Amino acid sequence: xxxxxxxxxxxxxxxxxxxxxxxxxxxxxxxxxxxxxxxxxxxxxxxxxxxxxxxxxxxxxxxxxxxxxxxxxxxxxxxxxxxxxxxxxxxxxxxxxxxxxxxxxxxxxxxxxxxxxxxxxxxxxxxxxxxxxxxxxxxxxxxxxxxxxxxxxxxxxxxxxxxxxxxxxxxxxxxxxxxxxxxxxxxxxxxxxxxxxxxxxxxxxxxxxxxxxxxxxxxxxxxxxxxxxxxxxxxxxxxxxxxxxxxxxxxxxxxxxxxxxxxxxxxxxxxxxxxxxxxxxxxxxxxxxxxxxxxxxxxxxxxxxxxxxxxxxxxxxxxxxxxxxxxxxxxxxxxxxxxxxxxxxxxxxxxxxxxxxxxxxxx
Ligand SMILES: [Ca+2]
Ligand SMILES: [Ca+2]
Ligand SMILES: [Ca+2]
Ligand SMILES: [Ca+2]
Numbered sequence: 538x539x540x541x542x543x544x545x546x547x548x549x550x551x552x553x554x555x556x557x558x559x560x561x562x563x564x565x566x567x568x569x570x571x572x573x574x575x576x577x578x579x580x581x582x583x584x585x586x587x588x589x590x591x592x593x594x595x596x597x598x599x600x601x602x603x604x605x606x607x608x609x610x611x612x613x614x615x616x617x618x619x620x621x622x623x624x625x626x627x628x629x630x631x632x633x634x635x636x637x638x639x640x641x642x643x644x645x646x647x648x649x650x651x652x653x654x655x656x657x658x659x660x661x662x663x664x665x666x667x668x669x670x671x672x673x674x675x676x677x678x679x680x681x682x683x684x685x686x687x688x689x690x691x692x693x694x695x696x697x698x699x700x701x702x703x704x705x706x707x708x709x710x711x712x713x714x715x716x717x718x719x720x721x722x723x724x725x726x727x728x729x730x731x732x733x734x735x736x737x738x739x740x741x742x743x744x745x746x747x748x749x750x751x752x753x754x755x756x757x758x759x760x761x762x763x764x765x766x767x768x769x770x771x772x773x774x775x776x777x778x779x780x781x782x783x784x785x786x787x788x789x790x791x792x793x794x795x796x797x798x799x800x801x802x803x804x805x806x807x808x809x810x811x812x813x814x815x816x817x818x819x820x821x822x823x824x825x826x827x828x829x830x831x832x833x834x835x836x837x838x839x840x841x842x843x844x845x846x847x848x849x850x851x852x853x854x855x856x857x858x859x860x861x862x863x864x865x866x867x868x869x870x871x872x873x874x875x876x877x878x879x880x881x882x883x884x885x886x887x888x889x890x891x892x893x894x895x896x897x898x899x900x
Pocket of ligand 1: 585586587588
């Protein structure tokens, strides 16, 4: 009888422990509207990968499409003392990041044309509803815009930091950097030698097959001798020279990975850029309305729209107590194994052994 009671107690205990650890292993889900940040003191490496253990603690907000595309955007957000980090992932089977790039065919440079994949965030600076909102003739500052472009900005590791007021979208101010057309015609004014090499650049359209790249992929101006580029010819040269801008336009740093089926983009921005005219300021306890859209090799209004039957305004919420006070230990668990499950399994295993010993002894 005693053995049976002990056995029952141990079985219940094992069950409770298992449930406890299983519950811990479930990724926290948002309410569908709120992207709540998780606080960390870990170093977040901006590389387009969420290998940092801090990301495991970040709640996922899944934003469903409203245009029938079925493309959901999954967002996670972290903060530390100085920065906000956002990890965005969405399915896109085509990696379109060669907008207007150059392919050398052995005799001349072909321009591959095309557009690029994109994701953009609009952070409210006063607007109530973000997506589909037409600023009209209002002159108030409405949105802080982060516009990641797979070709023009991603190549340089940044997202275009802009703003939207009553007269439309504008780029934040900068003192250097940004993206520039990698086109001899577009840059001809910078070099009379190149202009001469093309014959009469004024009759050649920029990015046409008669045009040529101005810089190589390291951003070095290509030297032309007698109409032939004197540098070693690569297979492909980007359509833009892209350099992280200095100034307000370069506040949003990114890195991205296309894994064959989806884009993964990791963003980093100061909680307070100091550019309060065109950037949203985040702080502990703040809740910021925002919207997000992704484009598949397109621009303008042809973007995928997210947010449910009626466009919702989402919120980036930073808990009021979000000041880091403890240092967490980086996870060393191999990919595919979860530490909490391993501990749970070990506890259950020990209990089973104890039960077996007790039963054998009682007999
Ligand atoms: Ca990372
Ligand atoms: Ca694509
Ligand atoms: Ca801005
Ligand atoms: Ca800015």
